Amino acid sequence: MAPIHRCLPVARRLRLSNTAFQQAARLRPASLSQQLPQQIRWQTTEAQATTSASGVDHAPQSQPDRSQKDIKYSADSYGIQRDSRFKKLSAEDVKFFKDLLGSESAVIDGLTQDATDDLEGFNADWMKKYRGQAKLVVKPQTTEQVSKIMKYCNDNLLAVNPQGGNTGLVGGSVPVFDEIVLNLGRMNKIRSFDDVSGILVADAGVVLEAADSYLAERGHIFPLDLGAKGSCHIGGNIATNAGGLRLLRYGSLHGTVLGLEAVLPDGTIMDDLSKLRKNNTGYDIKQLFIGGEGTIGVVTGVSIHCPQRSPAVNVAYLGLPSYEHVQKAFREAKGQLSEILSAFELMDTESQQLYVRATGKSLPLADEHPFYCLIETSGSNPDHDSEKLTAFLEHVMAEEIVADGVVAENETQAQNLWACREGVSEASQHFGGVYKYDLSIPLPDLYQLVDDCRARMRELDLISIDDESKPILDVVGYGHMGDSNLHLNVATRRYDKEVEKALEPWVYEWVQKRQGSISAEHGLGLAKKAFVGYSRSETMIKLMKQMKAFFDPNGIMNPYKYI
């Protein structure tokens, strides 16, 4: 980590300039007048590539030592009964899969041999919250193999849990009972890329970061970025309709995905790998698979429109006195940075303190501020971008919307600034457990939920940063301000039913009253299965169930989850 103090303190400089533009321009921070290196933050370190999220790569504070074997089975913690319609796996079934896939490494067999340790990573999630009891993992390498696996499972009523990088946050990618884990990790080839249209066609198991690095070499960018990029698969991103850090700029996967290849539960290969931007010929069936969470089929291939990579990228980290000021800053950023604005992220001071506690790293600004924003610009002309960013920063400082800030001077500093934001997700579960809520809330009300939640936990005497006997360490709020998407994380010392009961359905009721959504980008999985009614009407739920029954009449695809 390069020392963050090398970032220039914009605030002090701009105050010196007395806000007059000419003077300020003279004092313009070097970073604003220099072109930052290309691919400023999309090269991740090895540490990031091997952990599920970024930033937290060491543990100065002691973390509870909990192996996956200590995690409660999801079936017990959620009180779920195994569906007796599903057949139990037999040695004959295992033989079928071994014969089909040929290689030893393509099957993890915990039925006819002891493979408990090898199965652990497929049976549990990184938050140590969900745990399944799968005895078999199959790792096909081709779409035809996926098709044969699905046909066999459907004919024999064997339940299947499709799995990508297993970085999800709602338990959707982890089995509950003995579902066969269908892992797409060996389907990891780029199939084609056209640098004129920017259209990439790739296998579902390509790791997001690998796809983006491939595109970077060709002057393009994957239109999705998230903290788990080093582990998550693009197929999993599509199955969960991941939103991430660049949605503000590049839109959702519902718009950027042009075509899909998927295998239906009966083994039918749905080849809809269109490379067309426009295709107005009836129902757009692929959209059901985007965010379908593997409940109606397995995504095996994707065709996606990738934008040109921006050669000029700037990252600023700002301290603000209140949420009102954050909203004002966002309005100004949209107005003044307009087409070059590529991210506007929000962090409250508690989220940043938690990041510091978990990582031992320090924050970019010396003084503490109630709120922080991370603003990124991406454009094609460094001078033009610098001019715009400088004008914006001068304005928000002069108007006292922003109290202090830094702008990255180079790629390392930019990554360090991003780590303060991306690292919160992992930091929040560092001390034992975390209850995560991913919510769409109209912007004026967005942060009120965090205040209300904190007050409620205090009232119930469940929270203390110092008192180890209290289950909750802190309640933190952060997220994608640009998308009205709040991440409310309740960091705990352990998973605790009392805490869960204090939060649910209270959080969902709160969100429903404001016409928000109980899942903005993480999906429903197992965690929110019981609460979909807070965001969807009975009619919509009925239609979803009919859709599920149409595609998967035997109900073998990712059972026990949201539908």
Ligand SMILES: O=C(O)CC[C@@H](O)C(=O)O
């Ligand atoms: O862990 C979370 O709650 C959020 C994860 C991710 O969506 C993020 O924006 O960092």
Ligand SMILES: [Zn+2]
């Ligand atoms: Zn997010």
